[in-house]
Amino acid sequence: MEATADTRETVTLSVIGMTCGSCRRHVEEALLGVPGVRAAQVDVGAGRAEVAYDPGSAAPEQLVGAVREAGYGAEITAPDAREAAAPASACGCCAARSA
Numbered sequence: 001m002e003a004t005a006d007t008r009e010t011v012t013l014s015v016i017g018m019t020c021g022s023c024r025r026h027v028e029e030a031l032l033g034v035p036g037v038r039a040a041q042v043d044v045g046a047g048r049a050e051v052a053y054d055p056g057s058a059a060p061e062q063l064v065g066a067v068r069e070a071g072y073g074a075e076i077t078a079p080d081a082r083e084a085a086a087p088a089s090a091c092g093c094c095a096a097r098s099a
Helices: 021-032 059-068 079-083 092-098
Strands: 011-015 037-043 048-053 075-076
Touching: 011 059, 021 037, 021 048, 021 059, 048 059, 059 075
Parallel strands: none
Antiparallel strands: 011 048, 011 075, 037 048
């Protein structure tokens, strides 16, 4: 039996211009319409989308293009910037208490 490698990668996009649940749905549909995208979770309040995709079928630049074609601004978020903004050890409300 041959094992198949999981070729899933995840990228976070900053999405500009979303204001409601309908915007969230439009962005999710645009991302899920890109061949190779396996999942997309869009957070309107945070202005970002987490996208799981197959790098053999899709590229982050294609994801940005799909969001822009849907009428929203988008850019790839640097992984280290995301970690600095939200430490894994505490959420925003707890971080203030532990300082």
